[in-house]
Amino acid sequence: MAQFKPFEMEGMPIEEQPMNWKDMVKAPYDKKAVDAYTRTRIILMNGIENNAVLMSHAIERMHPDPEVKKSMALMRRIDSQQQVAVNWLNPADQSVIETTLGYEQVAVDLTANLAKNEPDPYVKQTLDFALLEDFDHLYRYSCLYDYIEGGDPEAIVQGKTEVKPGRPTSIEHRHPDDSMRKHYDKDTADIKTKMNYNTIVSGEQQTMLFYRAHGSMYPEEIARQLYAEIAEIEEQHVTQYGLLGDPRETMLEKMAMIELNEAYNYYSCAQTESDPRIRGIWELFTRMEVAHFSECARLIKKIEGRDIRDIMQADIIEPLIVFESNKDYVNSVIANQLDLAPHNMEYVRMRDLPDDWASFGYQRAMNAKGVPSEEVVGKAGRELAQRDQAENVKRVKQEMARRVEKGMAAVPAR
Numbered sequence: 050m051a052q053f054k055p056f057e058m059e060g061m062p063i064e065e066q067p068m069n070w071k072d073m074v075k076a077p078y079d080k081k082a083v084d085a086y087t088r089t090r091i092i093l094m095n096g097i098e099n100n101a102v103l104m105s106h107a108i109e110r111m112h113p114d115p116e117v118k119k120s121m122a123l124m125r126r127i128d129s130q131q132q133v134a135v136n137w138l139n140p141a142d143q144s145v146i147e148t149t150l151g152y153e154q155v156a157v158d159l160t161a162n163l164a165k166n167e168p169d170p171y172v173k174q175t176l177d178f179a180l181l182e183d184f185d186h187l188y189r190y191s192c193l194y195d196y197i198e199g200g201d202p203e204a205i206v207q208g209k210t211e212v213k214p215g216r217p218t219s220i221e222h223r224h225p226d227d228s229m230r231k232h233y234d235k236d237t238a239d240i241k242t243k244m245n246y247n248t249i250v251s252g253e254q255q256t257m258l259f260y261r262a263h264g265s266m267y268p269e270e271i272a273r274q275l276y277a278e279i280a281e282i283e284e285q286h287v288t289q290y291g292l293l294g295d296p297r298e299t300m301l302e303k304m305a306m307i308e309l310n311e312a313y314n315y316y317s318c319a320q321t322e323s324d325p326r327i328r329g330i331w332e333l334f335t336r337m338e339v340a341h342f343s344e345c346a347r348l349i350k351k352i353e354g355r356d357i358r359d360i361m362q363a364d365i366i367e368p369l370i371v372f373e374s375n376k377d378y379v380n381s382v383i384a385n386q387l388d389l390a391p392h393n394m395e396y397v398r399m400r401d402l403p404d405d406w407a408s409f410g411y412q413r414a415m416n417a418k419g420v421p422s423e424e425v426v427g428k429a430g431r432e433l434a435q436r437d438q439a440e441n442v443k444r445v446k447q448e449m450a451r452r453v454e455k456g457m458a459a460v461p462a463r
Protein backbone atom coordinates (compact mmCIF):
# COMPACT_ATOMS: atom_id res chain seq x y z
CA MET A 50 0.00 0.00 0.00
CA ALA A 51 1.05 3.56 -0.69
CA GLN A 52 2.91 5.50 1.97
CA PHE A 53 2.11 9.00 3.11
CA LYS A 54 5.05 11.35 2.41
CA PRO A 55 3.84 14.88 3.17
CA PHE A 56 7.07 16.67 2.19
CA GLU A 57 6.91 15.24 -1.33
CA MET A 58 3.32 16.35 -1.93
CA GLU A 59 2.21 19.53 -3.61
CA GLY A 60 -0.34 21.63 -1.80
CA MET A 61 -3.03 23.79 -3.38
CA PRO A 62 -2.44 27.52 -2.69
CA ILE A 63 -4.72 28.55 0.19
CA GLU A 64 -6.03 31.64 -1.65
CA GLU A 65 -7.49 29.30 -4.28
CA GLN A 66 -9.23 27.07 -1.72
CA PRO A 67 -12.51 28.88 -0.86
CA MET A 68 -15.47 27.05 -2.45
CA ASN A 69 -18.57 28.55 -4.00
CA TRP A 70 -21.92 27.36 -2.63
CA LYS A 71 -22.61 24.96 -5.47
CA ASP A 72 -19.22 23.27 -5.24
CA MET A 73 -19.45 23.13 -1.44
CA VAL A 74 -22.84 21.42 -1.38
CA LYS A 75 -22.44 18.18 -3.27
CA ALA A 76 -25.00 15.52 -4.13
CA PRO A 77 -25.48 13.09 -1.23
CA TYR A 78 -24.79 9.36 -1.53
CA ASP A 79 -27.59 6.85 -2.01
CA LYS A 80 -28.08 5.14 1.35
CA LYS A 81 -29.26 1.92 -0.32
CA ALA A 82 -26.22 1.67 -2.59
CA VAL A 83 -23.42 3.16 -0.50
CA ASP A 84 -20.64 0.91 0.79
CA ALA A 85 -20.65 0.83 4.60
CA TYR A 86 -17.05 2.00 4.69
CA THR A 87 -17.69 4.93 2.35
CA ARG A 88 -20.26 6.06 4.93
CA THR A 89 -17.76 5.57 7.78
CA ARG A 90 -15.09 7.56 5.94
CA ILE A 91 -17.57 10.44 5.52
CA ILE A 92 -18.51 10.29 9.20
CA LEU A 93 -14.87 10.23 10.28
CA MET A 94 -13.73 13.08 8.02
CA ASN A 95 -16.58 15.27 9.23
CA GLY A 96 -15.24 14.72 12.76
CA ILE A 97 -11.66 15.39 11.66
CA GLU A 98 -12.75 18.73 10.17
CA ASN A 99 -14.77 19.76 13.20
CA ASN A 100 -11.82 19.06 15.47
CA ALA A 101 -9.55 21.24 13.32
CA VAL A 102 -12.12 24.05 13.47
CA LEU A 103 -12.66 23.74 17.23
CA MET A 104 -8.94 23.62 18.06
CA SER A 105 -8.27 26.59 15.76
CA HIS A 106 -10.94 28.60 17.59
CA ALA A 107 -9.33 27.72 20.94
CA ILE A 108 -5.94 28.91 19.67
CA GLU A 109 -7.41 32.13 18.27
CA ARG A 110 -8.63 32.94 21.80
CA MET A 111 -5.33 32.11 23.51
CA HIS A 112 -2.46 32.96 21.13
CA PRO A 113 -1.10 36.50 21.54
CA ASP A 114 0.36 36.90 18.02
CA PRO A 115 -1.86 38.71 15.44
CA GLU A 116 -0.19 36.90 12.53
CA VAL A 117 -1.15 33.57 14.08
CA LYS A 118 -4.74 34.73 14.61
CA LYS A 119 -4.98 35.87 10.99
CA SER A 120 -3.50 32.68 9.62
CA MET A 121 -5.77 30.56 11.83
CA ALA A 122 -8.79 32.47 10.55
CA LEU A 123 -7.91 31.73 6.94
CA MET A 124 -7.21 28.03 7.42
CA ARG A 125 -10.23 27.64 9.68
CA ARG A 126 -12.53 29.10 7.02
CA ILE A 127 -11.35 26.42 4.60
CA ASP A 128 -11.63 23.62 7.14
CA SER A 129 -15.11 24.90 7.91
CA GLN A 130 -16.11 24.71 4.23
CA GLN A 131 -14.63 21.23 3.94
CA GLN A 132 -16.65 20.16 6.98
CA VAL A 133 -19.88 21.22 5.29
CA ALA A 134 -18.87 19.63 1.99
CA VAL A 135 -18.18 16.30 3.71
CA ASN A 136 -21.09 16.23 6.14
CA TRP A 137 -23.58 17.21 3.42
CA LEU A 138 -22.73 13.97 1.60
CA ASN A 139 -25.08 12.28 4.10
CA PRO A 140 -28.56 11.94 2.58
CA ALA A 141 -31.70 13.38 4.18
CA ASP A 142 -33.49 10.01 4.14
CA GLN A 143 -30.91 8.45 6.45
CA SER A 144 -32.51 8.56 9.90
CA VAL A 145 -30.71 9.75 13.01
CA ILE A 146 -30.52 6.17 14.31
CA GLU A 147 -29.18 4.89 10.98
CA THR A 148 -26.48 7.55 11.02
CA THR A 149 -25.80 6.63 14.65
CA LEU A 150 -25.14 3.00 13.68
CA GLY A 151 -22.65 4.40 11.15
CA TYR A 152 -20.98 6.40 13.93
CA GLU A 153 -20.53 3.30 16.11
CA GLN A 154 -19.28 1.30 13.13
CA VAL A 155 -16.64 4.03 12.72
CA ALA A 156 -15.80 3.73 16.41
CA VAL A 157 -15.35 -0.05 16.17
CA ASP A 158 -13.44 -0.43 12.93
CA LEU A 159 -11.42 2.78 13.24
CA THR A 160 -10.37 2.05 16.83
CA ALA A 161 -9.42 -1.54 15.90
CA ASN A 162 -7.33 -0.33 12.95
CA LEU A 163 -5.53 2.27 15.05
CA ALA A 164 -4.94 -0.19 17.91
CA LYS A 165 -3.50 -2.82 15.56
CA ASN A 166 -0.96 -0.30 14.27
CA GLU A 167 -0.21 1.64 17.45
CA PRO A 168 3.46 1.51 18.53
CA ASP A 169 2.93 2.82 22.11
CA PRO A 170 1.64 -0.01 24.35
CA TYR A 171 -0.25 2.30 26.73
CA VAL A 172 -2.00 4.13 23.90
CA LYS A 173 -2.85 0.77 22.32
CA GLN A 174 -4.27 -0.46 25.61
CA THR A 175 -6.40 2.66 25.90
CA LEU A 176 -7.77 2.09 22.40
CA ASP A 177 -8.54 -1.58 23.11
CA PHE A 178 -10.25 -0.59 26.34
CA ALA A 179 -12.72 1.82 24.73
CA LEU A 180 -13.14 -0.40 21.65
CA LEU A 181 -15.21 -2.84 23.68
CA GLU A 182 -17.43 -0.01 24.90
CA ASP A 183 -18.21 1.42 21.47
CA PHE A 184 -18.73 -2.12 20.23
CA ASP A 185 -21.48 -2.47 22.84
CA HIS A 186 -23.04 0.87 21.80
CA LEU A 187 -23.50 -0.50 18.29
CA TYR A 188 -25.56 -3.33 19.79
CA ARG A 189 -27.68 -1.10 22.08
CA TYR A 190 -28.49 1.32 19.22
CA SER A 191 -29.31 -1.65 17.00
CA CYS A 192 -31.92 -2.68 19.56
CA LEU A 193 -33.31 0.86 19.42
CA TYR A 194 -33.34 0.78 15.61
CA ASP A 195 -35.29 -2.47 15.67
CA TYR A 196 -37.79 -1.13 18.21
CA ILE A 197 -38.42 2.36 16.82
CA GLU A 198 -37.93 2.05 13.08
CA GLY A 199 -38.31 -1.71 12.60
CA GLY A 200 -34.90 -1.64 10.95
CA ASP A 201 -32.27 -4.33 10.52
CA PRO A 202 -28.80 -3.13 11.58
CA GLU A 203 -27.31 -5.29 8.82
CA ALA A 204 -28.63 -2.74 6.31
CA ILE A 205 -26.06 -0.33 7.76
CA VAL A 206 -23.11 -2.52 8.82
CA GLN A 207 -23.44 -4.84 5.78
CA GLY A 208 -21.97 -7.86 7.57
CA LYS A 209 -18.62 -6.14 8.05
CA THR A 210 -18.99 -5.45 11.77
CA GLU A 211 -20.65 -7.79 14.29
CA VAL A 212 -23.71 -6.64 16.23
CA LYS A 213 -23.64 -8.13 19.73
CA PRO A 214 -22.81 -6.93 23.26
CA GLY A 215 -19.28 -5.94 24.30
CA ARG A 216 -18.51 -4.51 27.72
CA PRO A 217 -22.10 -3.74 28.72
CA THR A 218 -22.86 -0.01 28.58
CA SER A 219 -24.51 -0.23 32.02
CA ILE A 220 -21.13 -0.96 33.62
CA GLU A 221 -19.18 1.62 31.61
CA HIS A 222 -20.28 4.51 33.85
CA ARG A 223 -17.31 5.72 35.86
CA HIS A 224 -16.41 8.52 38.21
CA PRO A 225 -14.55 11.32 36.36
CA ASP A 226 -11.42 10.55 38.44
CA ASP A 227 -11.19 7.24 36.61
CA SER A 228 -10.94 8.99 33.23
CA MET A 229 -7.45 10.23 34.11
CA ARG A 230 -4.71 8.90 31.78
CA LYS A 231 -0.96 9.31 31.28
CA HIS A 232 0.26 11.25 28.23
CA TYR A 233 2.81 10.35 25.59
CA ASP A 234 6.15 12.20 25.52
CA LYS A 235 6.22 14.67 22.61
CA ASP A 236 9.99 14.26 22.19
CA THR A 237 10.02 10.48 21.90
CA ALA A 238 6.54 9.54 20.66
CA ASP A 239 6.31 8.00 17.20
CA ILE A 240 4.63 10.22 14.59
CA LYS A 241 2.04 7.43 14.12
CA THR A 242 1.09 7.73 17.81
CA LYS A 243 0.51 11.47 17.36
CA MET A 244 -1.64 10.85 14.28
CA ASN A 245 -3.63 8.10 16.02
CA TYR A 246 -4.14 10.43 18.96
CA ASN A 247 -5.57 13.25 16.84
CA THR A 248 -7.69 10.84 14.80
CA ILE A 249 -9.36 9.14 17.75
CA VAL A 250 -9.91 12.39 19.67
CA SER A 251 -11.62 13.85 16.58
CA GLY A 252 -13.78 10.78 16.03
CA GLU A 253 -14.93 10.47 19.61
CA GLN A 254 -15.53 14.20 19.98
CA GLN A 255 -17.72 14.18 16.87
CA THR A 256 -19.68 11.20 18.20
CA MET A 257 -20.23 12.98 21.51
CA LEU A 258 -21.39 16.14 19.73
CA PHE A 259 -23.71 14.19 17.42
CA TYR A 260 -25.47 12.36 20.27
CA ARG A 261 -25.80 15.55 22.29
CA ALA A 262 -27.27 17.39 19.30
CA HIS A 263 -29.61 14.64 18.07
CA GLY A 264 -30.69 12.65 21.13
CA SER A 265 -33.69 14.93 21.63
CA MET A 266 -35.04 14.40 18.12
CA TYR A 267 -37.09 11.31 18.95
CA PRO A 268 -40.33 11.51 20.94
CA GLU A 269 -39.88 8.07 22.54
CA GLU A 270 -38.57 8.25 26.08
CA ILE A 271 -36.30 5.22 25.64
CA ALA A 272 -34.57 6.87 22.66
CA ARG A 273 -34.05 10.16 24.51
CA GLN A 274 -32.66 8.29 27.52
CA LEU A 275 -30.40 5.98 25.53
CA TYR A 276 -28.80 8.90 23.69
CA ALA A 277 -28.31 10.70 27.00
CA GLU A 278 -26.67 7.62 28.51
CA ILE A 279 -24.33 6.85 25.60
CA ALA A 280 -23.42 10.53 25.08
CA GLU A 281 -21.99 10.39 28.60
CA ILE A 282 -19.74 7.47 27.69
CA GLU A 283 -18.53 9.39 24.65
CA GLU A 284 -17.73 12.28 27.01
CA GLN A 285 -15.63 9.80 29.03
CA HIS A 286 -13.95 8.63 25.84
CA VAL A 287 -13.11 12.19 24.73
CA THR A 288 -11.64 12.85 28.18
CA GLN A 289 -9.51 9.72 28.35
CA TYR A 290 -8.24 10.09 24.79
CA GLY A 291 -7.66 13.83 25.09
CA LEU A 292 -5.40 13.24 28.08
CA LEU A 293 -3.08 10.99 26.04
CA GLY A 294 -1.67 14.10 24.31
CA ASP A 295 1.42 15.83 25.68
CA PRO A 296 0.35 19.19 27.18
CA ARG A 297 3.87 20.52 26.62
CA GLU A 298 3.31 20.70 22.85
CA THR A 299 2.88 24.36 21.89
CA MET A 300 -0.40 25.56 20.39
CA LEU A 301 1.18 25.85 16.95
CA GLU A 302 2.70 22.39 17.28
CA LYS A 303 -0.71 20.93 18.11
CA MET A 304 -2.29 22.73 15.17
CA ALA A 305 0.46 21.52 12.84
CA MET A 306 -0.15 17.92 13.94
CA ILE A 307 -3.90 18.38 13.42
CA GLU A 308 -3.44 19.70 9.88
CA LEU A 309 -0.91 16.98 9.09
CA ASN A 310 -3.37 14.42 10.42
CA GLU A 311 -6.11 15.85 8.20
CA ALA A 312 -3.86 15.37 5.18
CA TYR A 313 -2.88 11.86 6.32
CA ASN A 314 -6.51 10.83 6.82
CA TYR A 315 -7.72 12.26 3.48
CA TYR A 316 -4.83 10.54 1.75
CA SER A 317 -5.74 7.27 3.47
CA CYS A 318 -9.37 7.70 2.37
CA ALA A 319 -8.32 8.42 -1.22
CA GLN A 320 -6.24 5.23 -1.42
CA THR A 321 -9.07 3.00 -0.18
CA GLU A 322 -12.26 4.67 -1.52
CA SER A 323 -14.42 2.53 -3.80
CA ASP A 324 -16.69 5.36 -5.07
CA PRO A 325 -14.80 7.32 -7.79
CA ARG A 326 -16.79 10.54 -7.28
CA ILE A 327 -16.04 10.57 -3.56
CA ARG A 328 -12.42 9.54 -4.13
CA GLY A 329 -12.06 12.75 -6.14
CA ILE A 330 -13.14 14.76 -3.09
CA TRP A 331 -10.62 12.98 -0.86
CA GLU A 332 -7.83 13.69 -3.38
CA LEU A 333 -8.66 17.37 -3.70
CA PHE A 334 -8.96 17.84 0.06
CA THR A 335 -5.60 16.10 0.61
CA ARG A 336 -3.94 18.82 -1.49
CA MET A 337 -5.73 21.52 0.50
CA GLU A 338 -4.54 20.06 3.82
CA VAL A 339 -0.93 19.77 2.67
CA ALA A 340 -1.00 23.58 2.27
CA HIS A 341 -2.51 24.04 5.75
CA PHE A 342 0.26 21.89 7.18
CA SER A 343 2.95 23.90 5.35
CA GLU A 344 1.46 27.14 6.67
CA CYS A 345 1.63 25.81 10.25
CA ALA A 346 5.25 24.77 9.66
CA ARG A 347 6.03 28.29 8.41
CA LEU A 348 4.49 29.83 11.54
CA ILE A 349 6.44 27.49 13.83
CA LYS A 350 9.67 28.47 12.06
CA LYS A 351 8.97 32.19 12.23
CA ILE A 352 7.49 32.44 15.73
CA GLU A 353 9.14 29.61 17.63
CA GLY A 354 12.33 29.26 15.59
CA ARG A 355 11.86 25.51 15.23
CA ASP A 356 11.90 23.24 12.19
CA ILE A 357 8.84 21.04 11.66
CA ARG A 358 11.10 18.14 10.66
CA ASP A 359 12.73 18.22 14.10
CA ILE A 360 9.27 17.97 15.64
CA MET A 361 8.09 15.13 13.39
CA GLN A 362 11.35 13.19 13.31
CA ALA A 363 9.96 11.31 10.31
CA ASP A 364 9.08 12.05 6.71
CA ILE A 365 6.90 8.99 6.12
CA ILE A 366 3.78 8.08 8.05
CA GLU A 367 2.67 4.46 7.81
CA PRO A 368 0.65 2.40 7.59
CA LEU A 369 -2.38 4.24 6.23
CA ILE A 370 -5.69 4.20 8.11
CA VAL A 371 -7.96 1.59 6.55
CA PHE A 372 -11.61 0.76 7.13
CA GLU A 373 -11.96 -3.00 6.91
CA SER A 374 -13.59 -5.81 8.83
CA ASN A 375 -11.96 -6.53 12.20
CA LYS A 376 -14.14 -9.33 13.59
CA ASP A 377 -11.29 -11.60 14.73
CA TYR A 378 -9.42 -8.74 16.35
CA VAL A 379 -12.49 -7.48 18.20
CA ASN A 380 -13.38 -10.99 19.38
CA SER A 381 -9.88 -11.53 20.75
CA VAL A 382 -10.08 -8.28 22.71
CA ILE A 383 -13.51 -9.32 24.03
CA ALA A 384 -12.09 -12.67 25.10
CA ASN A 385 -9.19 -11.10 27.00
CA GLN A 386 -10.28 -7.66 28.18
CA LEU A 387 -13.99 -7.61 28.96
CA ASP A 388 -13.39 -7.24 32.73
CA LEU A 389 -10.75 -4.50 32.58
CA ALA A 390 -11.28 -1.25 34.48
CA PRO A 391 -9.15 1.91 34.80
CA HIS A 392 -7.63 2.62 38.19
CA ASN A 393 -4.79 5.06 39.02
CA MET A 394 -4.25 5.57 35.28
CA GLU A 395 -3.64 1.85 34.67
CA TYR A 396 -5.94 -0.95 33.47
CA VAL A 397 -6.66 -3.68 36.01
CA ARG A 398 -8.99 -6.67 36.32
CA MET A 399 -12.26 -5.84 37.99
CA ARG A 400 -11.50 -8.32 40.79
CA ASP A 401 -8.31 -6.37 41.61
CA LEU A 402 -10.11 -3.07 42.13
CA PRO A 403 -10.14 -1.76 45.70
CA ASP A 404 -13.54 -1.60 47.39
CA ASP A 405 -13.34 2.19 47.50
CA TRP A 406 -12.90 2.53 43.71
CA ALA A 407 -14.68 5.85 43.04
CA SER A 408 -16.67 4.42 40.15
CA PHE A 409 -18.55 1.87 42.27
CA GLY A 410 -20.40 4.63 44.07
CA TYR A 411 -20.77 6.70 40.92
CA GLN A 412 -22.28 3.81 38.98
CA ARG A 413 -24.70 2.99 41.73
CA ALA A 414 -25.92 6.60 41.75
CA MET A 415 -26.26 6.88 37.98
CA ASN A 416 -28.04 3.54 37.55
CA ALA A 417 -30.26 3.99 40.62
CA LYS A 418 -33.57 4.27 38.72
CA GLY A 419 -32.88 1.81 35.91
CA VAL A 420 -30.56 1.81 32.91
CA PRO A 421 -31.79 2.73 29.39
CA SER A 422 -29.11 0.59 27.67
CA GLU A 423 -30.55 -2.46 29.49
CA GLU A 424 -34.20 -1.51 29.03
CA VAL A 425 -33.83 -1.07 25.28
CA VAL A 426 -32.87 -4.75 24.92
CA GLY A 427 -36.26 -5.77 26.32
CA LYS A 428 -37.98 -3.74 23.61
CA ALA A 429 -36.04 -5.27 20.72
CA GLY A 430 -37.06 -8.37 18.80
CA ARG A 431 -36.21 -11.75 20.29
CA GLU A 432 -33.31 -12.65 18.04
CA LEU A 433 -31.50 -9.39 18.80
CA ALA A 434 -32.44 -9.41 22.50
CA GLN A 435 -31.13 -12.95 22.99
CA ARG A 436 -27.61 -11.91 22.11
CA ASP A 437 -27.49 -10.15 25.49
CA GLN A 438 -27.75 -13.53 27.20
CA ALA A 439 -24.22 -14.58 26.23
CA GLU A 440 -22.36 -16.10 29.21
CA ASN A 441 -19.39 -13.71 29.18
CA VAL A 442 -21.71 -10.70 29.17
CA LYS A 443 -23.85 -11.98 32.05
CA ARG A 444 -20.74 -12.87 34.06
CA VAL A 445 -19.15 -9.42 33.80
CA LYS A 446 -22.42 -7.72 34.74
CA GLN A 447 -22.83 -9.96 37.79
CA GLU A 448 -19.28 -9.34 38.89
CA MET A 449 -19.75 -5.59 38.64
CA ALA A 450 -23.05 -5.75 40.55
CA ARG A 451 -21.37 -7.73 43.33
CA ARG A 452 -18.46 -5.28 43.53
CA VAL A 453 -20.79 -2.26 43.54
CA GLU A 454 -22.65 -3.76 46.54
CA LYS A 455 -19.45 -4.63 48.38
CA GLY A 456 -17.91 -1.29 47.49
CA MET A 457 -20.88 0.58 48.89
CA ALA A 458 -20.77 -1.42 52.09
CA ALA A 459 -17.14 -0.30 52.51
CA VAL A 460 -18.06 3.37 52.27
CA PRO A 461 -19.28 4.87 55.56
CA ALA A 462 -22.87 6.11 55.39
CA ARG A 463 -23.15 9.89 55.14
Ligand SMILES: [Fe+2]
Nearest residue numbers: 098128131311
Ligand atom coordinates in the same frame (compact mmCIF):
# COMPACT_ATOMS: atom_id res chain seq x y z
FE1 LIG B 1 -9.69 20.36 6.66
Ligand SMILES: [Fe+2]
Nearest residue numbers: 156182183186
Ligand atom coordinates in the same frame (compact mmCIF):
# COMPACT_ATOMS: atom_id res chain seq x y z
FE1 LIG C 1 -19.78 4.78 21.23
Ligand SMILES: [Fe+2]
Nearest residue numbers: 183253283286
Ligand atom coordinates in the same frame (compact mmCIF):
# COMPACT_ATOMS: atom_id res chain seq x y z
FE1 LIG D 1 -16.71 6.17 21.98
Ligand SMILES: [Fe+2]
Nearest residue numbers: 128311338341
Ligand atom coordinates in the same frame (compact mmCIF):
# COMPACT_ATOMS: atom_id res chain seq x y z
FE1 LIG E 1 -7.04 21.85 7.39
